[in-house]
Amino acid sequence: MAIKDLNVQNEKPLYIQLVELIKERIADNIWSIGMMIPSENELARELDVSAGTVKKALNVCVQDGVLFRRQGKGTFVASPDFSKSFNRFFRFASKDGEQNIPATETLVLEVIEAPSEIAEKLKITTGEKVIKYRRTRTLNGITFVVEDIYLIYETFKGFENYNLSGKFLYPIFHSDFGTPILWAKEDIHPDVADKNTAELLGIELKAPVMCIERIAYTHKDQPVEVRFSIGRGDTFRYSIIVR
Amino acid sequence: MAIKDLNVQNEKPLYIQLVELIKERIADNIWSIGMMIPSENELARELDVSAGTVKKALNVCVQDGVLFRRQGKGTFVASPDFSKSFNRFFRFASKDGEQNIPATETLVLEVIEAPSEIAEKLKITTGEKVIKYRRTRTLNGITFVVEDIYLIYETFKGFENYNLSGKFLYPIFHSDFGTPILWAKEDIHPDVADKNTAELLGIELKAPVMCIERIAYTHKDQPVEVRFSIGRGDTFRYSIIVR
DNA sequence: AAGTGGTCTAGACCACCAT
DNA sequence: TGGTGGTCTAGACCACTTT
Numbered sequence: 001m002a003i004k005d006l007n008v009q010n011e012k013p014l015y016i017q018l019v020e021l022i023k024e025r026i027a028d029n030i031w032s033i034g035m036m037i038p039s040e041n042e043l044a045r046e047l048d049v050s051a052g053t054v055k056k057a058l059n060v061c062v063q064d065g066v067l068f069r070r071q072g073k074g075t076f077v078a079s080p081d082f083s084k085s086f087n088r089f090f091r092f093a094s095k096d097g098e099q100n101i102p103a104t105e106t107l108v109l110e111v112i113e114a115p116s117e118i119a120e121k122l123k124i125t126t127g128e129k130v131i132k133y134r135r136t137r138t139l140n141g142i143t144f145v146v147e148d149i150y151l152i153y154e155t156f157k158g159f160e161n162y163n164l165s166g167k168f169l170y171p172i173f174h175s176d177f178g179t180p181i182l183w184a185k186e187d188i189h190p191d192v193a194d195k196n197t198a199e200l201l202g203i204e205l206k207a208p209v210m211c212i213e214r215i216a217y218t219h220k221d222q223p224v225e226v227r228f229s230i231g232r233g234d235t236f237r238y239s240i241i242v243r
Numbered sequence: 244m245a246i247k248d249l250n251v252q253n254e255k256p257l258y259i260q261l262v263e264l265i266k267e268r269i270a271d272n273i274w275s276i277g278m279m280i281p282s283e284n285e286l287a288r289e290l291d292v293s294a295g296t297v298k299k300a301l302n303v304c305v306q307d308g309v310l311f312r313r314q315g316k317g318t319f320v321a322s323p324d325f326s327k328s329f330n331r332f333f334r335f336a337s338k339d340g341e342q343n344i345p346a347t348e349t350l351v352l353e354v355i356e357a358p359s360e361i362a363e364k365l366k367i368t369t370g371e372k373v374i375k376y377r378r379t380r381t382l383n384g385i386t387f388v389v390e391d392i393y394l395i396y397e398t399f400k401g402f403e404n405y406n407l408s409g410k411f412l413y414p415i416f417h418s419d420f421g422t423p424i425l426w427a428k429e430d431i432h433p434d435v436a437d438k439n440t441a442e443l444l445g446i447e448l449k450a451p452v453m454c455i456e457r458i459a460y461t462h463k464d465q466p467v468e469v470r471f472s473i474g475r476g477d478t479f480r481y482s483i484i485v486r
Numbered sequence: 487a488a489g490t491g492g493t494c495t496a497g498a499c500c501a502c503c504a505t
Numbered sequence: 506t507g508g509t510g511g512t513c514t515a516g517a518c519c520a521c522t523t524t
Contacts, residue, residue, distance in 0.1 A: 013511080013513085014512080014513075015512080015513085039489075039490060039491080040490080040491070041489090041490085049513080049514090050513060050514045050515065051515080052512095052513065052514065052515080056512090056513090058491090064486070066486065069490095069491060070490085070522085071490070071491045071522080072490050072491065072521030072522035072523080073489095073490065073491080073522060074489090074491080074522095075490090075491080078486075080485055080486050081485070081486070082485060084485050085485050086483065182486070183484060183485060184484070184485045184486075185482065185483075185484055185485075186482065186483050186484075186485060187480065187482045188480075188481045188482075189476065189479055189480055189481070190451040190452070190453055190476040191451050191476065192449060192450070192451050206435060206449045207435070208433040208434050208435050214485075233432065233434065236432055236433055237430065237431075237432055238431045238432070239428065239429065239430045239431075240327075240428075240429050241427070241428055242323055242324070242325060242327050242328050242426060242427045242428075242429060242457075243308045243323050243425070243426040243427075256492080256493060256494090257494075258493080258494085282509060282510080283509080284508090284509090292494080292495090293494060293496065294495090294497090295493095295494065295496080296493080298510085299493090299494090312509090312510060312511090313502090313503085313509085314501065314503080314509070314510045314511060315502035315503035315504080315508080315509050315510065316503060316504085316508095316509065316510080317503095317509060318509090487524085488523085488524080489522085489523085489524100490520100490521080490522075490523095491519105491520090491521085491522100492518105492519075492520075492521095493517100493518080493520100494516105494517080494518080494519100495515100495516085495517080495518100496515090496516095497513105497514085497515095498513080498514080499511105499512085499513080500510105500511080500512075500513100501509100501510090501511075501512100502508105502509080502510085502511095503507105503508085503509075504507090505506085505507090505508105
């Protein structure tokens with residue numbers, strides 16, 4: 001187990017070194033998503049630190065969203081929580097308040113050569129093959145978002161032949177392509193609808209929209225997906241408490 | 244000091260009870276903003292719990308943004324951090340990267356009877372007096388936001404005669420009116436500029452804007468300010484990491 | 487009953503800050 | 506030099522989960 005020892009001489013506190021060690025093991029797939037990691041006592045014995053130090057490090061990891069803990073059961077590797085994504089700010093609740101799953105319509109699913117903007121974000125060379133997937137998502141008769149998704153072809157070879165009706169992508173990436181999405185970076189800015197977008201979303205030309213750009217990463221911080229989403233502005237609401 | 248003892252019999256953990264006690268003391272102005280609170284050891288002695296329990300409670304409060312700690316100095320009551328406000332997502336950095344303070348222009352400063360929408364948010368009755376303050380904020384020649392601010396007249400009597408050039412409001416509220424802003428709730432949604440807004444912001448009609456509504460609270464969760472901000476969409480950028 | 491994480495204690499030692 | 510928070514240890518006891 002002792003791949004790398006914690007070092008008291010190091011300038012960093014032991015529990016910070018331990019946090020980094022844990023994150024490395026997850027990034028390197030030594031501990032995979034959903035897996036139970038060794039108990040506090042085991043870690044303390046193996047790394048030769050006190051249980052309290054291990055506990056502190058684990059709690060930092062929980063705070064950072066990479067682990068979760070269950071009393072009496074153990075400590076587990078968390079999967080990224082896309083309920084925290086910007087997408088959750090598009091409110092499209094049905095009248096009865098039910099949380100239905102949106103329907104998906106595929107508009108485009110094809111293999112193309114990566115435009116330079118996409119290649120750059122995926123850290124591949126321009127012209128290398130990518131899968132382009134354009135779809136809309138609809139709930140209660142309202143199409144609230146249109147998405148352009150670009151995937152590295154080498155990683156997702158065969159995905160272009162999938163029948164994608166209402167399925168979530170990331171579980172498929174994980175199970176069928178051995179490529180779990182571990183984290184993602186999202187950028188958001190407002191815009192107004194162009195003609196094409198307005199038609200797809202059923203809104204007026206120049207109506208407000210929110211544009212979300214997501215780059216999703218797998219092991220070793222390798223980007224594998226770029227996604228541009230354009231959502232109806234009239235369904236976007238976001239609140240924070242400033243303190 | 245012993246206003247309220249911590250109780251081991253209580254169903255809640257001691258450190259949670261302590262967190263609640265601390266927040267009460269701040270809300271009730273027993274400990275005010277910027278003030279140093281008693282040290283870990285003092286609190287431990289007075290409340291008859293161990294130093295470790297106090298430390299845990301204090302760290303929770305730091306996490307919640309109500310306290311901050313300085314090694315070698317002490318633990319202090321934090322003031323709300325409006326660098327965490329939505330306004331920080333309007334990027335208006337100058338070319339040389341300097342962080343200049345935006346210039347303010349007052350458009351309206353008058354006492355009016357509260358419209359129902361405002362009265363409701365301030366928890367006063369419709370028609371009660373409020374101060375209306377409309378201003379723009381400009382940096383590097385770009386007017387990036389126009390704001391309508393409504394204040395309870397009873398609380399801020401005399402504010403309508405202030406000369407407000409580039410001053411921050413919340414320090415004035417605190418020093419001149421004895422009303423510190425302790426926290427605020429902000430809601431944000433996209434829209435497009437109407438004629439008036441477009442002129443003030445120097446953008447085209449129907450250009451994208453972001454609308455921020457803030458309700459700011461003082462002691463005992465009393466709302467005292469409502470603020471509607473409309474900012475240029477082309478300067479709004481926001482990023483998150485989803486994990 | 488055995489193992490897990492959650493709480494709480496008591497104390498040591500260190501780094502930092504004011505005086 | 507004395508007081509502060511930051512780190513780390515060692516151990517007790519509890520609540521929860523599984524076998």
